[in-house]
Amino acid sequence: MANTDLMDHFDLSFVPEREDPFKDLLLKMREKFGLDHVAYAGFNPISGTTHGHVTYDDEWTRHYAKKGFFKVDPTLNEARRSVAPVDWSRLEHNKNFTAVFRDAHDFGITDTGMTIPIRGPFGDMGGLSVNSRLSQPEWRKLKQHIITDLQQVAANVHDLVMQSNPLMRALSAPHLSTREVEILQWTAAGKSQQDIGDILSISHRTVEVHLRSSRKKLQALTTVQAVGRAIALGLVYPG
Amino acid sequence: MILVIDALNKHKFPEIMREMFELRARVFGDRMGWDVTIKDGMERDKFDDMDPSYAVGLNDEGQVVSCVRALQTTGPHMLADVFSAILNGEPPLRSATLWESTRFCVDTKRLARGKGRSSVSYATCELMIASLEAAKEAGVTDIVTVIDPLMDRILKRSGNTPYGYVGKQADMGKVPALAALLDCTEERIARIRAFADIHHDVFIAEDEIVAAENYQPAAQPVDASERVIDLKGYCAEQIDAATTDHERGAALALQQVLFDKFHSTRACNA
Structure with missing residues (x-):
């Protein structure tokens, strides 16, 4: 995937925004997961825009923009091309990493962290970077504990940011499979995952993986929320 | 031993990448007769240009004996596109904690029968363990894997029985393909390890491979x-x-x- 052309947009978006609704979301994540900072950067290929939202203070954000770090920062540019989350220890031999985090250190920002890459169906992509001031062993423990939740939240933030674009929102109408609708319909009727598995002669984990996919498609954090949205969209009848 | 190759380190392993695509050409083109594109003896498709993650099995001589490819189901992947026949044209599962695994294969020519370290069975299990452990480490809880019925039987008798399937079996060439679901849990990994009697860390650090690739016999003993x-x-x-x-x-x-x-x-x- 070409990266350099995408990243040229970053200089505009990293100018601190006023009244950033996404910043609140990132601040909540920071608190919930016990992190130092949370930063999201994403590219929308349909509108050709790049979006950045961070919990860093304006001083660092301005310095970062002024130095043009968005063009070289490997926690953005390289890590985003990975499939698995990239722990920054993997980047420590990268000279650009050293350059960015030498300055970051002066702003009290640590180089212990990871970037979770996110890919969307339309060629949209993003990265959620988180960092921490814990020691390496403590950081590894925390990471293992929160990584599954962070994966889901990262995808959620990405979808929300992407769909602030009307065309992207229109394209992203949830495409649920027959099986997903069927399982949501039984859930709306009050059946448990185990019941639904028995009814459909599939394992309860198969039911669970379909529900998880439905939640993702409907941008719901909980199954109850997903059922509500599916009803609102006319995909499912109220139980 | 298994080496993980992705967009961040693939430039370090051009020779291993080439061998991997050659192995895929032999397995998916020649042996299974899937409708795949082979150029210069290598099987590659558009998903290989999308920075997937590969787990590659190497034997003690450093030759490629197995490989598999992983992509996020939130982005473009095979079930959403070329394998849509399996899903009957239905939209695919999408989840940040579900990866798709495709092109799982082992080199049956280079490997022996039986259960020893250089057997097909050992290489298969080692790669299955690596796939599940790499996904688990990434916070991914489930894998949807596109396989043929023979592979499905192999999974079942190696302690790696799928907990479910999506869609239906569809014709892909000489043999049909289907999409199976696997949970990336300690229990499943432990079952495969017990079956294959593999108890060590299956991964090899990329630095070790780079060192081995650049290895040159030490200079002649001093005069x-x-x-x-x-x-x-x-x-x-x-x-x-x-x-x-x-x-x-x-x-x-x-x-x-x-x-x-x-x-x-x-x-x-x-």
Whole structure:
């Protein structure tokens, strides 16, 4: 995937925004997961825009923009091309990493962290970077504990940011499979995952993986929320 | 041993990548007769251009004996596109904690039968363990894997029975393909490890492979005459350092022994 052309947009978006609704979301994540900072950067290929939202203070954000770090920062540019989350220890031999985090250190920002890459169906992509001031062993423990939740939240933030674009929102109408609708319909009727598995002669984990996919498609954090949205969209009848 | 290759480190392993695409050409093109594109003896598709993550099995000689490819189901992947026949044209599962695994294969020609370290069974299990552990480490809880019925049987008898399937079996070439679901849990990994009797860390660090690829036999042992020169210096030091006649006599005797041994005036021509 070409990266350099995408990243040229970053200089505009990293100018601190006023009244950033996404910043609140990132601040909540920071608190919930016990992190130092949370930063999201994403590219929308349909509108050709790049979006950045961070919990860093304006001083660092301005310095970062002024130095043009968005063009070289490997926690953005390289890590985003990975499939698995990239722990920054993997980047420590990268000279650009050293350059960015030498300055970051002066702003009290640590180089212990990871970037979770996110890919969307339309060629949209993003990265959620988180960092921490814990020691390496403590950081590894925390990471293992929160990584599954962070994966889901990262995808959620990405979808929300992407769909602030009307065309992207229109394209992203949830495409649920027959099986997903069927399982949501039984859930709306009050059946448990185990019941639904028995009814459909599939394992309860198969039911669970379909529900998880439905939640993702409907941008719901909980199954109850997903059922509500599916009803609102006319995909499912109220139980 | 399994090496994980992705967009961040693939430039370090051009030879391994080439061998991997050649293995895929032999398995999916020649043996299974899938409708795949083979160029210069390598099987590649558009998903290989989308920075997937590969787990590649290497034998003790460093040759590629197995491989598999992972992509996020939130982005473009095979079930959403070329394998849509399996899903009957229905939209695919999408989740940040569900990866798709495709192109799982082992080199049946290079590997032996039975259960030893160089067997098909061992290589298969080692790669399955690596796939599940790499996904688990990434916070991914489930894998949807596109396989043929033979692979489905192999999964079942290696302690890796799918907990479910999505869609239906669809024709892909000489053999049909289907999409199976696997949970990335300790229990499943432990079952495969017990079946294959694999208890060690299956991953190899990329630095070790890079070191091995760049390995060159050490320079020839130093020339015999240089060693003699070292001895000459040693003899001279011992003679100089002697503080008594006894020590000096012993040092001179050593020098004489070495001189006789090397039959060379260059040895210790004090």
